[in-house]
Amino acid sequence: MKNHVIKGNICYSATKDALSVTENGYVVCQEGRCAGVYENLPKEYETLPCHNYEDKIIIPGLVDLHVHAPQYTFRGMGMDLELIDWLNTRTFAEEAKYEDLEYAEKAYGIFAEDLRTSATTRACIFGTIHTEATLLLMEKLDRTGLQVCVGKVNMDRNSPQYLCEESAEKSAKDTEEWLQKCQRFHNVRPILTPRFTPSCTDELLEKLSELQKKYHLPVQSHLSENLGEIDWVKELCPGTSCYGESYDRYGLFGNGCPTIMAHCVHSGDKEMEMMLKQNVFVAHCPESNANLSSGVAPVKKYLENGMKVGLGSDIAGGTSLSIFKAMAMAVQCSKLRWRLHDQSVGPLTMEEVFYMATKGGGEFFGKVGSFEKGYEFDAVVLDDSSLRHPQKLSVKERLERLIYLADGRSMTAKFVNGHVVYRESQDGIKTTVDGNDSGHGAGQR
């Protein structure tokens, strides 16, 4: 259903510092896009079907800018390690299992179903090096109606033999074949995914850059996550002034190549300047950065500088798919950073983390993450009635509480592009995917 209206308490970010709240308001959806938020429904829309969600809270769908689907199986395990040891002992061994399609079928089935029933409407997702398993993941996600980008991972060095592509040439060839097979999907788009500089040779980055230009693809990778990793990149890439330059010298760092870099915990001035100038998106993943002892990114500074920032769950560095949890942890970690490390960058506000979870990350997909006119109609209806309180709270207070307290019972319905992709029914949970096939704008900004 592409033209309809929903009624409830409507909240969205007007700017990073301003939350717009319309109590008992209406959001109008026309051709999959928002036609506006109204206190009183204009006459011209009175004939449209209207679903009244009464006192529930309606927000834009949440955006997860960085998540590893194959790692969903080992969440919460191996959390005593730092990045490189964690990759070598836990992560690579798990990812190798996806060569087996029977395993991938089961594991990706669980991941796709849990993402469908979360409050996330858009996501940028890593697969593994395996083409067939990645296609299987894309097929499962396509059926959820969510709009997502998925990448077949590239890695041709510094990786165990069981998870290392045979050569740059073979990695690029497999990637191009995978790209051709991706054309059948409606809601899922491919994204180039060099894992990170330590696992990609110069020759491979060069070849991926050619594919990027040929197919106008977006790119996702990791940047300046861990201090040991940064030292390693310096050794691997002599002559580069910062980690970001190891991607930039192959044209894989913004500047016409839509790019998401996860983490950016330890980015210096030069790297920040490049990200700002070249419109590179930062995926801030606070839970992962705590679990892997990576540190805390100066996200408030990034926002104030005008950089593009969204949130990521970074499963399995992070343990939870919930972007509500990422919002709460972003605030908590920013407070510790401010108190213990750097008084020049203050703690994040509720408005800022809500912005990053919606409009900030949503921008990667085009006009996504707000209910302003012209934005794609992605909405989540929230029910906080199980979070009992003796007094009447304002809508803003209720949303603030949901950021910390939302759980599996909190979502009543979810829309993507104007279509229902999830709806709770009296007798349990049921799927309603009504043929969402309009595609999205990643890489077309």
Ligand code: GUN
């Ligand atoms: N850097 C390279 N690979 C990974 C990964 O799988 N997770 C995280 N958090 N960082 C990485």
Ligand code: FE
């Ligand atoms: Fe990651």
